[in-house]
Amino acid sequence: MTEKLTNQQKKQIERNVEKHIAKHVKKSVPEHLSKHLISKKEFFNSQVKQHTTTAIIAAFSFLIALSWKDFISHIAISLTKPITLEKYPYLADFYSAIIITIIAVIGIILITKWAKKPEVLVSESKTK
Numbered sequence: 001m002t003e004k005l006t007n008q009q010k011k012q013i014e015r016n017v018e019k020h021i022a023k024h025v026k027k028s029v030p031e032h033l034s035k036h037l038i039s040k041k042e043f044f045n046s047q048v049k050q051h052t053t054t055a056i057i058a059a060f061s062f063l064i065a066l067s068w069k070d071f072i073s074h075i076a077i078s079l080t081k082p083i084t085l086e087k088y089p090y091l092a093d094f095y096s097a098i099i100i101t102i103i104a105v106i107g108i109i110l111i112t113k114w115a116k117k118p119e120v121l122v123s124e125s126k127t128k
Contacts, residue, residue, distance in 0.1 A: 065100075072096045 005013070076095035077085065084091060 065104075068103075069096065069100060072099050 073092060073096045076092040076099070080092050080095065
């Protein structure tokens with residue numbers, strides 16, 4: 001029987017079936033619940049993207065940090081007197097750690113201020 005139907009008739013039947021199904025689904029699933037399910041799916045997808053992006057950025061940041069660590073270590077060694085290094089060989093590493101920590105804290109503060117969401121800014125202004 002379906003072989004005798006034209007493509008236009010088949011499309012019309014499909015539309016009618018979809019309308020019928022949508023009508024009965026609306027009756028059995030409340031609208032607020034279906035919207036809630038869709039929003040949950042969108043939220044999950046956005047969270048996956050956000051966490052993946054964060055992991056990739058963290059990996060690149062780690063590589064950058066390793067390259068800067070070597071550079072700062074060499075500077076700390078060259079600025080420290082050779083006699084002091086003979087007496088305290090760990091001093092250059094200590095200076096490097098302090099410099100890297102200061103740079104990292106400043107970077108974290110700047111990125112945190114830059115990345116604040118508008119909702120957070122609004123809620124903070126209401127609480128003050």
